[in-house]
Amino acid sequence: MPTAPTGRRRRADAERSIARIVSAARECLSRDPNASIDDIAKAAGVGRMTLYGHFRNRKELVEAAMADALRAGEEVLSEVDLSGPAQDVLVRLLESSWSLVAESTALLTAAQGTLPAGRVRELHAGPAARLEELVRRGQDEGVFRTDMPVTWLVNVVQYVLHGAAEENRADRLKPEDTGRIVIATVRSILAA
Template identity: 75%
Template sequence: MPGAAGPRRRADAERSIARIVAAARETLSRDPNTGIDDIAKAAGVGRMTLYGHFRTRADLVEAALADALRAGDEALSAVDLTGDPRNALSRLLESSWTLVAESAALSTAAQDVLPAGRVRELHAAPAQRMEELIRRGQDEGVFRTDLPLTWLVNVVHYVLQGAAEENRTGRLKTKETARVVTATVQSILAAPPARAAL
């Protein structure tokens, strides 16, 4: 049938791209310096096939990071953020630290090959979710307002990245990580107690 090969070739190419991106996510999460040859091998494709879909290592790293962040965003969008902002924050942190563990290594790889503005752009959705939750907590008087909101969002991100690194090196056990992250961030964001009038 004329034209039948076209859709099939496209489907084959899409499967090949998906395998390559999945392999890049997995290998770069273990080692941000993983080379193209190792990624191609993990994907079960040749170097030429990989370069047929991704012209540069930067293109592949960006695709892997974007894919991980998109998957993470889908998972986090299911987290219930209603009710007391402190409880909502705990639920969000418990769900997000493992996702950050993967994206932290991918972000390291991305920072080496992509402009800083592009890396920030890719992280915009997760940052916005946290920013909106912290702002709501500030409006309700349970989170501090004496520090800039963008700084607080970044501090939460730094804590999550630090926990991911501690977990990766074995200095923090996996079963303890969610509790440690939650306790740390809650203490950072807590509104200071009101001073009694003299």
């Protein structure tokens, strides 16, 4: 019996299993940042042994879930039209970013509670770089403030997005109002 097809089949099965586990982790951790390995394995339709065969510990699983959420978010953000005046681009970027942040707030909480702070920052490097480039462009256009470091302004925007998501989760902001409030807040923070 040839071994190559069996090996390929096992690898494909393993990849499907990993994808199910990561998807279940994203779903479970997005609802509850304290979701257990048992909860995630059950949601993925696998046993603990299978899960631990692919992920040595909760930290690896949380990182994989966070990386997958950021990859999916990158696909959405890469579709945002970045042409035109910086203020208009900011609105389009915030509209797209807001929904992504709202979906993954609890997952971020899980990551912050599990991964080192530096690793969470590394995982967010792509979205941060896009925003940093936009802020610099807005400064060059004279529409964004230049009296504070760009990295600080980018961090403040990220804090606003995450804070708004927390306000949503606590029912202190209505979901239908939050996008507008985020945009108004960030525009006032960045205004020259």
